[in-house]
């Protein structure tokens with residue numbers, strides 16, 4: 143359920159829109175609301191008696207019948223927590239966001255402070271979260287001095303939690319947005335619980351919801367404003383990037399979504415998944431990662447395919463770490479998601495026209511425009527967040543003329559991908575299709591009882607059969623659902639190409655592969671999974687391969703690991719076919 147503070151928030155926003163109250167009249171209203179009570183707000187006596195154990199947010203007991211706690215984790219200690227419950231009657235998991243509960247007096251103070259702050263606070267969007275919090279703290283102190291309100295320390299913490307949540311954070315959803323286990327947050331309409339997609343438990347209902355239509359509409363409009371965009375009755379659909387980088391899709395009112403306004407937020411990770419994380423999650427094997435490393439370094443283009451939320455963008459972002467550091471990179475996206483450590487990188491984002499989404503609006507800059515501009519800047523690596531329409535043609539043309547390109551494409555299997563590429567609106571000629579080197583197919587699959595993500599296949603496009611005009615493929619790695627293992631086909635056409643172009647013997651090619659497996663294996667064993675640290679090791683390899691490998695080998699033998707890792711054996715297999 144929405145907390146009392148949120149309900150007040152809704153009324154407040156409405157009133158605020160109608161007329162701006164002077165500080166004096168706010169104060170009078172506040173005086174009326176507290177009546178004859180003393181202005182010093184106290185927490186209830188029994189809480190005080192608990193002495194030093196008085197908590198800003200006590201964890202409530204579970205009152206609902208049939209529900210039991212599965213896990214409790216702090217989100218922003220000591221203010222907010224996430225509790226996963228299991229409902230034994232409905233046989234489902236539930237997500238409970240636990241925030242401070244406010245007494246009547248605390249609520250009144252919160253309301254007054256918030257109104258005064260909304261009227262007086264002038265925070266620039268350029269400021270970062272900490273700077274904003276600092277100015278909010280100062281402004282709150284000033285308003286409290288002016289109104290002569292004082293709170294005991296615990297109440298102050300509680301009230302300030304909500305002020306910060308609503309004025310600096312993302313309001314009612316701020317709590318769940320802090321949870322690194324949450325992938326998506328979606329609100330399907332009024333009076334429907336907000337659903338979250340939990341990394342471990344999948345799509346589960348939360349204890350948050352909007353109870354009134356105006357409240358939800360106001361929230362969606364506010365989210366749009368926070369993203370620097372607009373949503374209105376005239377343009378009721380929105381794709382945007384929230385401060386902090388999460389992707390927002392929203393609709394306003396009942397025009398396009400019958401249950402009222404809705405929104406879905408794909409939570410952005412500031413520290414994106416690295417190749418090591420993906421190996422650790424068994425999304426792909428260390429050999430597949432080493433294979434991709436070599437392919438990316440030596441200029442193979444790749445398309446990451448899969449269904450919705452199969453992890454396409456995440457995989458793409460992770461493997462793009464293998465692009466040598468000094469390369470000129472241009473990325474093009476509708477909403478910014480890619481996050482790279484490279485310095486020579488221009489990240490461009492499309493823009494809607496003035497007046498909304500419809501085509502040909504003045505000022506609109508779409509993917510096609512950005513791509514055409516990008517090609518003039520001669521990038522070595524080109525990334526397109528997702529191809530859907532005519533821009534696909536330009537991407538394939540870029541590949542055909544020597545630009546190394548990466549993109550994601552929504553298709554559940556490779557047949558569907560080729561079919562969609564070749565039909566309207568993309569209409570890609572088959573001969574251009576062969577400019578693409580690798581297709582990676584990823585999916586959300588069930589392993590045992592758990593939903594997880596696997597790269598189902600890594601397929602090379604070898605060329606066109608001159609007689610039948612069919613595309614010739616080579617599936618280098620395939621995932622076997624029966625034993626949850628990856629199978630190597632025994633031959634890579636791309637490796638053969640790299641080998642010939644470099645003039646390497648099969649043995650030298652194998653050594654190249656082994657070195658990368660070694661580095662990846664080293665990072666996995668050493669638990670190097672922070673994005674920047676992984677990038678640092680990769681770039682040190684590019685700077686001085688011999689030295690880096692020697693250092694890693696030394697440390698690995700200190701770990702007593704050399705020769706024991708399974709990676710080496712399979713790496714040899716992976717290149718064995720080329721001998």
Ligand SMILES: Nc1ncnc2c1ncn2[C@@H]1O[C@H](COP(=O)(O)OP(=O)(O)OP(=O)(O)O)[C@@H](O)[C@H]1O
Pocket residue numbers: 324325326408409411420423425448449450451452453454455456457550595
């Ligand atoms: N290999 C993985 N293991 C675990 N979680 C993952 C993995 N890949 C992605 N995720 C998580 O899944 C969610 C969806 O990922 P992502 O945005 O990459 O999917 P997508 O296929 O690009 O989705 P869309 O179709 O919306 O573009 C994210 O929250 C991400 O953190």
Ligand SMILES: [Mg+2]
Pocket residue numbers: 454455456528550
């Ligand atoms: Mg994506």
